[in-house]
Amino acid sequence: MQVSIYRYIPGKDTEPRMQHYDYVLPDDRDLMVLEVLEDLKAKDPSIGYRRSCREGVCGSDGMSINGRNGLACKTPVSEAISRDKLMLRPLPGLPVIRDLIVDMSQFYRQYERVDPFLKNDTAKPAQERLQSQEDRKKLDGLYECILCACCTTSCPSFWWNPDKFLGPAALLQSYRFLADSRDTATEERLSKLDDPFSVFRCRGVMNCVNACPKDLNPTKAINEIRTLLVKNGT
Amino acid sequence: MKNLRTLEFDGLIVGGGGAGLRAGLQLAESGYKTAVLSKVFPTRSHTVSAQGGITCAIASEDPDDDWRWHMYDTVKGSDYIGDQDAIEYMCSVGPQVVYELEHMGLPFSRTESGRIYQRPFGGQSKDFGRGGQASRTCAAEDRTGHALLHTLYQANVKANTTFLSEWFAVDLVTNQDGTVVGVVAIFVETGEIVFVKSKVTLLATGGAGRIYDSTTNALTNTGDGVAMALRAGVPVQDIEMWQFHPTGIHGMGILVTEGSRGEGGYLVNCDGERFMERYAPTAKDLASRDVVSRSMVIEVDEGRGCGPNKDHVYLKLDHLGTEVLNSRLSGIMELCKTYALVDPAVDPIPVVPTCHYMMGGIATQVSGQALSQDEQTNDVPVQGLYAVGEVACVSVHGANRLGGNSLLDLVVFGRAAGLHIQDVLSQGVSQRSASDSDLEAALSRISRWENSQSGENPADLRAELQALMGSSYSVFRTEEKMRDAISKLEDLRTRIESAFLEDKSEVFNTARVEAMELDNLLEVAEATAIAAEGRRESRGAHARVDFENRDDENWLCHSLYFAEDRSLRKRAVNFAPSIVEPFEPTKREY
Amino acid sequence: MDLVVNATSLSRSGLSDFLLQRVSAVVLGLYALCIVGFLIVNPDVDQIRWVQYMTSPVMLIFGTLAILSFAVHAWIGMWTVGTDYLSEHKMGKHASFWRLLYQVFVVVIVFTYLLFGLGILWRLPAILL
Numbered sequence: 001m002q003v004s005i006y007r008y009i010p011g012k013d014t015e016p017r018m019q020h021y022d023y024v025l026p027d028d029r030d031l032m033v034l035e036v037l038e039d040l041k042a043k044d045p046s047i048g049y050r051r052s053c054r055e056g057v058c059g060s061d062g063m064s065i066n067g068r069n070g071l072a073c074k075t076p077v078s079e080a081i082s083r084d085k086l087m088l089r090p091l092p093g094l095p096v097i098r099d100l101i102v103d104m105s106q107f108y109r110q111y112e113r114v115d116p117f118l119k120n121d122t123a124k125p126a127q128e129r130l131q132s133q134e135d136r137k138k139l140d141g142l143y144e145c146i147l148c149a150c151c152t153t154s155c156p157s158f159w160w161n162p163d164k165f166l167g168p169a170a171l172l173q174s175y176r177f178l179a180d181s182r183d184t185a186t187e188e189r190l191s192k193l194d195d196p197f198s199v200f201r202c203r204g205v206m207n208c209v210n211a212c213p214k215d216l217n218p219t220k221a222i223n224e225i226r227t228l229l230v231k232n233g234t
Numbered sequence: 235m236k237n238l239r240t241l242e243f244d245g246l247i248v249g250g251g252g253a254g255l256r257a258g259l260q261l262a263e264s265g266y267k268t269a270v271l272s273k274v275f276p277t278r279s280h281t282v283s284a285q286g287g288i289t290c291a292i293a294s295e296d297p298d299d300d301w302r303w304h305m306y307d308t309v310k311g312s313d314y315i316g317d318q319d320a321i322e323y324m325c326s327v328g329p330q331v332v333y334e335l336e337h338m339g340l341p342f343s344r345t346e347s348g349r350i351y352q353r354p355f356g357g358q359s360k361d362f363g364r365g366g367q368a369s370r371t372c373a374a375e376d377r378t379g380h381a382l383l384h385t386l387y388q389a390n391v392k393a394n395t396t397f398l399s400e401w402f403a404v405d406l407v408t409n410q411d412g413t414v415v416g417v418v419a420i421f422v423e424t425g426e427i428v429f430v431k432s433k434v435t436l437l438a439t440g441g442a443g444r445i446y447d448s449t450t451n452a453l454t455n456t457g458d459g460v461a462m463a464l465r466a467g468v469p470v471q472d473i474e475m476w477q478f479h480p481t482g483i484h485g486m487g488i489l490v491t492e493g494s495r496g497e498g499g500y501l502v503n504c505d506g507e508r509f510m511e512r513y514a515p516t517a518k519d520l521a522s523r524d525v526v527s528r529s530m531v532i533e534v535d536e537g538r539g540c541g542p543n544k545d546h547v548y549l550k551l552d553h554l555g556t557e558v559l560n561s562r563l564s565g566i567m568e569l570c571k572t573y574a575l576v577d578p579a580v581d582p583i584p585v586v587p588t589c590h591y592m593m594g595g596i597a598t599q600v601s602g603q604a605l606s607q608d609e610q611t612n613d614v615p616v617q618g619l620y621a622v623g624e625v626a627c628v629s630v631h632g633a634n635r636l637g638g639n640s641l642l643d644l645v646v647f648g649r650a651a652g653l654h655i656q657d658v659l660s661q662g663v664s665q666r667s668a669s670d671s672d673l674e675a676a677l678s679r680i681s682r683w684e685n686s687q688s689g690e691n692p693a694d695l696r697a698e699l700q701a702l703m704g705s706s707y708s709v710f711r712t713e714e715k716m717r718d719a720i721s722k723l724e725d726l727r728t729r730i731e732s733a734f735l736e737d738k739s740e741v742f743n744t745a746r747v748e749a750m751e752l753d754n755l756l757e758v759a760e761a762t763a764i765a766a767e768g769r770r771e772s773r774g775a776h777a778r779v780d781f782e783n784r785d786d787e788n789w790l791c792h793s794l795y796f797a798e799d800r801s802l803r804k805r806a807v808n809f810a811p812s813i814v815e816p817f818e819p820t821k822r823e824y
Numbered sequence: 825m826d827l828v829v830n831a832t833s834l835s836r837s838g839l840s841d842f843l844l845q846r847v848s849a850v851v852l853g854l855y856a857l858c859i860v861g862f863l864i865v866n867p868d869v870d871q872i873r874w875v876q877y878m879t880s881p882v883m884l885i886f887g888t889l890a891i892l893s894f895a896v897h898a899w900i901g902m903w904t905v906g907t908d909y910l911s912e913h914k915m916g917k918h919a920s921f922w923r924l925l926y927q928v929f930v931v932v933i934v935f936t937y938l939l940f941g942l943g944i945l946w947r948l949p950a951i952l953l
Contacts, residue, residue: 010741030575042693045745046737050274053452055488055569057380058278074572097423098742104275117388118339127292128336130348136341143341143374143381147277160908180339193838196904200838229839 001025001081003036005047006089007099016096023086025077033065033080033088034073048099056213059146062153063100064089069150069211091153093162107149110166114174115192119185135181142176142221144214145169151208151218157201164197168208168218171199175221178228190225190232199225238673239428243269243396244659246416246432248403248459250276252284252379252644253623254438255386257602260652262395266659271398271419271430273454273747276387280440280452281644284379285565286355286493287371288335288645289638290328294349295369296360301325302814304370306362308639311522312632313774313784314819315472315792317808320628323600324639324646326813331645332372340385342374343562353562354496355637357522357824367520369496371638376491376565382641398430402747403458405676406435406466406619407668414466414618415668418676422747425740427680429673433663434618434655436602437463438648441624442758444751446589446708447700450482450489454751459625461754463596464761464797465675468606468616471627471792471805473594473758474766475775477635478709480526482588483574484546489590490566490583492637495519497562499551501530502582503538509547514824521824524634524775527587531709534586541584548582555579587709591635592758593775594765595627597794597805602626602651607794607805618666620655622647629792632807633774682731683749689734692749699726699752703759707766712779716767723760730756761795768802769793786819832927834900845900848893855890858883872952879949891941895934902930 001023008016021040025031034054041047049072050060056074063072065080066087080086094102120129152158152167166174174193177183193199199222208218245261247254250272261268272279293299305325309316336342336350343351350372358368374381390397403417407429416431442457443449460470480501481490495501500519503509513529514521521529530547539545551559551566556579559567563578570576576583597605597613602620605613622628623644630643706719730752737745771785772778792805809816835841862877863869869877877883910923 009739012739041745042691042697045691045693045735045748046739048742048744050278050744052274052278052454053280053283055283056572057377057565058274058280058282058452060274060278101742108275112391115392117392118337120337124337126333128333128342128350131344132348133344133346136344139341143384144377146282146380147275157908161911161913163913177339180341182339196833196836196838196841197907198838200842201904201908226842230843233839233843 001077001084001086003040003086003088005040005099007047008096009046009048009098030076030078032073033075033077033086034061036077036086037072037088048101050101057146059148062091062148062150064091069154071148071150071213074213091149093153093159094149104149106162107152107167107169110152110170111147111173114166114170115185115189116173116177118177118180118183119188120182121184129182131181138179138181139176141216142172142179145172145176145216146214148213150211150213154207154211156205156207157203161197161201165201166198168202168222171202171225172216172218172221175225178225186228187232190229193225194229194233199229239426241269241428241430242665243267243430243432245434245436245655246271246430247436247438248417249279249438249440249623249625250274250397250399251279251438251440251623252281252383252386252641253648254436255383255390256645256648257436257438257622257652257655258395259386259389259393260649261655262390262393264652264656266656269396269398269430270390271401271403271417273400273402273422273458275399276390276397277383278454279383280455281383281641282380283450283452283489284382284641285376285489285491286496287353287373287378287638288332288382288641289355289358289371289636290332290642291325291370292329292332292350292352292372294345294372295352299360299368299370301328303360303362303368304328305814306817307357307359308630308636309817310363310822311357311634311636312630313634313822314632314786314790315629315773315807316632317629318811318816319808320600321630322811322813323650324630324642327646328642331642331649335382335385335645338385338389340374340381342372342381353493354520356492356495356520356526357517357636358520367517371493371496373493375561376493376563379641382645402750403439403462404680404750406462407672407676408466409666409668409672411666412617413666414616415666415672417462418673420680420746423742425743425746427677429668431665431668433659433665434620436620436622436651436655437596437625438621438623439625441592442755443589443592445700445703445755445759445762447697447704448482448487448586449589450479450487451589456751456754457592457758458751458754459621460595460761461757463604463621464757467798468596468604468619469794469796469803470761471594471597471794472629472633472765473592473761473795474769474793475593475633476589476707476762477523477591477593477775478527478587479590480523480530480587481549481583481585482590483570484541484584484586486573487588488569488573489588490549490569490585491563492523494549494551494563494566497558498554499549501526501585502548502550503533504540504544505538509533509538517824522634522636524777525824527709528777530587546584546586549585550582551578552580552582589708591640592624593627593629593631593633593635595625596621597792598622598626598628600628600647600650601654602647603654607803611803611805613805620651622651633776679750679753683735683746684738686732686734689732690729692730692733692735692752695726695730695733696752696755699755699759702726703762707762710777710779711766713767716763720763720767723756723763727756727760757797760800761797764800765793765795765802790819833903834896841900844896848897851889851893852897855886858886875948875951878945879952884945887945888942891938891945894941895938898934899930903927906930
């Protein structure tokens, strides 16, 4: 197999290039893309990428794998490989810092803009706030987001307006709190979303749904927010 | 240092996992100038991987539940070298801290009455071991760590905490009075070296499971805090105590929560026998982790392992039905399908005991204040230094941690340290200064790697170290292998000290970070090796073939390892809880 | 939020824009149906019959609505496209100049269509006199 990796080291490279590595895959088992990267890095330590949990829950190693955004630690080589080639590039739509490492600050800023924390202006009870199993179920498919940015960086609307359109990940978080029966700031949250960009730049392309390594559905969450805005506004 | 940029804070927290974020939240809310410095963006920290839950007597599943029962279980689980003042504090304050998390928005699973869902976990009992299995572990499905870490990060966003994300702490800076005055750190994105000065430094750097080749730990769990402490002359306590989780996916090291057995799963050998019934007739598969792991190794050693190489056992979950699996263990379903290529609803999961948790660490008071020891074996506080979470050894886990107690440890003591530091700062601590020579020690480690011209590849040395620890310090330990490993580690030290950092670029140089992490792994490995060899008994997770029994006469105590003279000393265990009567050591059976 | 960008949006509210665009689309769709439907029902229509139909009070109002809807729909759509592609993020600091130029151009065209459309529609009854 040939692995091609996007390389760019500021101060060393004047412009980005693709570097090619030969890699012999084992016969007896499938590897994850991250395992291949770790092997290559043991030989060429200069390859830069982020990684931590290596089990698809920390969200560090989002990258473009043969043109598709995904987590390296959760993408089997057999699924990604095409004509014996594996092409690894940084997530699109964010500035590259080095090699496969992108500057995620814009992504985090959009996350922070939705006030990603519970707001409840009622007095705190001595114990926990009660929540029915039905109400808790509404958070499934929302709270599991790992902030890997695979969805947001696959979204054309985010590419065009990364500073104004919140992007699927932030909007999923926004709906996670709108949907929480314990949150009392629905009106306030909605009023912050009623501009032509934050939510309404979503065109329903659904790249986000395709890209999400946790099988979440940000488009659905965005539609729910729109429905809430319509209900709230009429 | 003329060219060294300096940042100044009232409180500096190194590590952005559960403990660091909980402490950070407390300090940020107090208004003191606080920073959380982390080598990864906080939600990438290893707390995110915790699955099963947070154990705490909130009396949801059982209205009669009592934190004293939780305390009893924890003391017994620790094989009686957990400090009872700390365990009492954790178990009694726990409910309040868990409610705080819920108020912050943690999406706990719920019971029918709308309270927090609790599941049974290993080593839990009612009525001081007399009332059968308890269900005390509060859960958000099987993603409790993820839910907890994100909730805490969100609370910190709300509190406007200052984060130094993707900053790597190289070493503590200790001045001439022995006071810790901050850290030297690298801002990884630019490679800039910065002196982060602080009145108080709190280590919350997590564990070091990566000293082993087979571990459930993240690639980033390299014991940076332990190593920094050791290099600064601060001893570490009970570092020989490493927990091997019974159910790591065979060949992958990925964790399958104990909650899967709590929900009714069990282990079988190649004959399909539910073998835990033989080893722990009462608690069976929910005996504490050290007991289950040892039983599994014995099964395999006696030829009853599963698979073509008979080197693992099976965890059976298929009888639970897809509904329970999908609603309570959906994360496990995903992990098993992805990494073990097994659908737990149909087939059993191949599992082996896998390094999971470091019970040892920096000895601290309940307040998080780091401790050393003087010649007369009195505790001496290390000025300016605190530690919480896995890097600390307060010690609530003793020789064996109970499942679900780590998340509780993080938030209870993260909060306690935050409160205490707030208190200390309010009394007006002044910033101590550091001289150039104080900084020199930390900088010399950077310059050694920077100036390396040739030598071995750090990645190869790391693999060798991990394999050595895996073969010599796993579930069962023998004198011969340990002695051999200690000398091999000495050799590794020489080689690591002359290893070669090939990539010397400035911007986001992960090779440099990994090289320094290798230094840290070595420190932790050596401490483990010497402490394990020194503790001549079997207790909790430390099982020696040559000293099969617990020796309360000589070893009902903490071990304390000092790196500068590689010596092992003893430290008394606290048997003085303030509310309840102390629990005296008895034979530990499940 | 960038006020300069928002100021040129039709309603300055994402929700209103979103609804206006959908409502105008429905109006345009229905109007198109009426015309196509009429042509299907009356395959051999002559000019008098056609003008009679178009100048019936209902169709006259409907036609006016359709032309207004066209203007609204086009402006929101073209504005959106303009703010996607002609942004500071993509083009740097001169983006607002180019975007303004583009928007003036779109306004002129839409306004021209609007005037001509209304003019033609409301002069139709005169043909019958």
